[in-house]
Amino acid sequence: xxxxxxxxxxxxxxxxxxxxxxxxxQSSVTDPEVRKAIDAGNAKYIDAFARxxxxxxxxxxxxxxxxxxxxGVVVRGRPAIAESVAEFMKSVTGPIKVSIETQDLWAxxxxxxxxxxxxxxxxxxxxxxxxxxxHYVTIWKRQTxxxxxxxxxxxxxxx
Numbered sequence: 001x002x003x004x005x006x007x008x009x010x011x012x013x014x015x016x017x018x019x020x021x022x023x024x025x026q027s028s029v030t031d032p033e034v035r036k037a038i039d040a041g042n043a044k045y046i047d048a049f050a051r052x053x054x055x056x057x058x059x060x061x062x063x064x065x066x067x068x069x070x071x072g073v074v075v076r077g078r079p080a081i082a083e084s085v086a087e088f089m090k091s092v093t094g095p096i097k098v099s100i101e102t103q104d105l106w107a108x109x110x111x112x113x114x115x116x117x118x119x120x121x122x123x124x125x126x127x128x129x130x131x132x133x134x135h136y137v138t139i140w141k142r143q144t145x146x147x148x149x150x151x152x153x154x155x156x157x158x159x
Contacts, residue, residue, distance in 0.1 A: 028106060035105065037148045038114060038140060042100045049096040049120075052089045058082035061150045062141055068154035070132075097121040100136075110142040111151075118155060134158045 041060055048057035058081040061067070066076045067084065075084045089096065102116040119133035134157040140148040 028104065031107070034107065034112060034148075038102070038105060038112060041140065041148055041150070042102065046098045046100060049089075049098045052095065054082045054086035054089055057085050061153070062143070065150050066152050067150075068152070070134075070155060070157045091124070092122040093125055094123050112140040112142075112148065114138040114140065132157055 045057060045060055048054070048060070058078040061078055061081055063078060064076065065078065065081065066074055067081050068074050069084075075081050097120070099119045100116060101118070102114055104115050106113045115135065115137055117133065118136050119131055121129055121131045123129045134155055136153070136155045138150055138154070139152040141151045143149055
C-alpha cells in the first residue's frame, strides 16, 4: 500500500515537473469544442454508472486505456475495465450515483489532462448508502476520428 502511494506521488511530482518543462506547448483549454467533448464524455461516464452499464463505461476508454483503482490496482484495456467495473456494479444494490466536478483542463498536443473532484454514492447489500470521493486526474487522447477517449483515469480517494 505504501508503495502504491509512493508511486502515485512520484507520478504527480514528475507530472508537475513535465508540465513546467512543457510550459510553451501547454495551455489551459480555451477551445470550447474540446471542453464540450470532455464534458460530454463525463456525462456519459455518469450515465453508464447510473444505468449499471459496464460496457458503455469501458467504451469511453481508449483500447489501451488504464483505470487506476483506489487500492493501487491498475486495470488496462476495455475488456478488463468492463469486467472490473461490472464486478463493482454487481456488488451494490440500486444505481451508482457519480458526480464529477472538473477543476481544470490542460492541452498538450493530442492529450487533454483533466483534474477535478469526484463522488460515488451507492448502497452495499444490507447497508445504508455509502459515499466515497476524492480528487482525480484523467488523461484524454484525441482519436483518429476526432473524438476523445480516456487513456488514464486515476482517482485519489479522500479516505
